[in-house]
Amino acid sequence: MEDKVYVIDTSGFIVGVHFTDDTMVTVPGVVDEIIDRTSRLRFDLMHDAGLRVEPPLGVFKEQVVSAAASTGDAGVLSETDIDVLAKALELAQKYKVILISDDYAVQNVASGLELEFKPAGSSGITKEIVWELKCTGCGVVVKSGSECQICGSAIRRRRAGH
Ligand SMILES: [Zn+2]
Structure with missing residues (x-):
């Protein structure tokens, strides 16, 4: 390479x-x-x-x-x-x-x-943002849905690893 x-x-x-x-x-x-x-x-x-x-x-x-x-x-x-x-x-x-x-x-x-x-703003060297769906209550990461199957809290999209 x-x-x-x-x-x-x-x-x-x-x-x-x-x-x-x-x-x-x-x-x-x-x-x-x-x-x-x-x-x-x-x-x-x-x-x-x-x-x-x-x-x-x-x-x-x-x-x-x-x-x-x-x-x-x-x-x-x-x-x-x-x-x-x-x-x-x-x-x-x-x-x-x-x-x-x-x-x-x-x-x-x-x-x-x-x-x-x-361009600087969208250069390939900026880190790619990876999103995940995470429960705002118990913190479980899910693949889909808007309500947690475990605790019933809302699911929010957020940056992975944060
Ligand atoms: Zn939950």
Whole structure:
């Protein structure tokens, strides 16, 4: 199995992506853009958990700029956007890369470069929520129904493991 690498842009820290065992990478420009306290805290936690901050190689920035020119996004991409895309492209030479960005221009250029991307809010690295039906009285977990067969209390849907 190929190693999976998540390249995370600024929106990933604003929306908040969950921890993952996979490699997480961002670029210095993103770190400069994270200014609000919550995003900074998320960044610090992820950095402690192994998030890498690396600038991209120039050769990949050139490829991104030329791809952006052909998709018509060159005028709206920031220097940081270009760096994030270039880093993703660079790592994609070796790894299975998923770019995390809510920016439509970034997503569009990523498509042009045949890079896989996901929006931060619904990224695959957020934990999947598993629901279960649990009795509010005795706590038994059931497969169906609205009333507990054991104690007669109401059955509620809730997140499994909570
Ligand atoms: Zn019950």
